[in-house]
């Protein structure tokens with residue numbers, strides 16, 4: 001079969017060609033769609049191509065004539081990707097590469113928090129750079145084992161990340177940052193609008209972090225650094241997210257590695273802070289461009305997920321519930337309460353336990369109104385819908401650590417509940433207490449009604 005490469009004037013024609021071609025053959029041929037700005041005046045054209053044919057041609061082109069974009073085709077498996085940018089003169093204090101690695105650290109942490117299957121490191125992230133004198137610009141392409149269903153799902157996932165950033169910042173309290181929740185997020189299904197709503201709710205909080213030196217327990221990032229995820233717009237007309245939320249739309253064009261915009265010089269290259277590396281098997285030296293390193297880097301830079309698919313990274317339509325959660329947080333809290341959707345769900349499943357764990361982290365000096373369970377719990381080992389180990393995190397002033405026998409100043413403590421044994425023990429986020437395990441204590445019987453059922457079953461089985 002001839003390897004396909006064809007050029008079209010419109011995207012619609014190109015997409016139709018791909019559709020037909022895929023209908024008529026079962027060989028598993030994978031066609032990519034690219035758009036490029038052609039000489040002489042930069043008119044946009046569309047090329048459908050087999051990837052090997054494309055790469056060969058692409059690397060033959062003189063560097064200053066590469067103005068090519070990947071079209072992220074609708075309803076195709078997609079990698080997690082980000083377009084990061086800010087105007088340099090509008091954000092003079094920001095160190096771009098540092099901000100980029102902080103952002104990646106936050107995203108990796110968010111992923112780990114969601115699932116043990118999403119445990120990656122910065123070495124799994126290809127970082128590309130296209131910074132000019134005016135604009136700082138990075139692309140991130142995550143090399144995860146599993147893809148997202150499509151780039152719309154990626155957009156939803158990124159919204160959840162922004163929501164987490166928002167939650168982290170808006171709920172932080174310390175001497176210098178006093179909480180004053182006032183804003184409400186309006187429900188909206190559109191990723192872009194949702195991201196904007198989060199921003200406007202954050203806007204009034206940002207200045208409060210100037211004096212704050214606290215570190216977030218989870219990400220180990222300073223709140224002060226986290227507020228840099230929100231940058232000034234170039235025209236001075238306000239603030240925006242460091243990551244562009246406009247890149248998760250249908251058939252979106254995403255500029256390729258080694259390509260520049262038609263009227264600009266800067267092309268995407270591997271960024272200095274990149275730690276991802278291609279896997280080099282013993283390759284015979286070849287004179288053809290590109291070499292193996294370059295080829296693998298190019299493949300890694302594409303958003304389309306071109307590998308066998310075991311399963312998809314799941315994103316439910318959590319935006320809506322997330323919005324409800326923010327609202328409920330706002331409504332419930334006068335100062336310190338912060339309850340996530342997860343804790344709310346848990347309260348329905350295990351009301352006695354939640355009540356008990358809430359009371360544990362309540363100080364004597366507290367007037368009793370503050371709810372201290374924080375923004376998330378982490379569950380390990382779910383079997384038949386049963387959660388065996390639950391981590392309870394707390395926010396607020398209650399930081400009493402058994403290890404040092406007093407409250408910590410900055411880092412929070414947490415409790416681990418073992419649901420099977422019916423016990424709990426304290427652990428601590430403070431770096432000095434990292435290996436500390438509190439004394440294992442039994443939960444009161446009335447708090448663990450499920451254990452009676454389990455014990456009965458056990459007795460029935462053995463007798």
Ligand SMILES: [Zn+2]
Pocket residue numbers: 172173174175176177212213214223
């Ligand atoms: Zn602080």
Ligand SMILES: [Zn+2]
Pocket residue numbers: 401402403404408428429430433
């Ligand atoms: Zn401690």
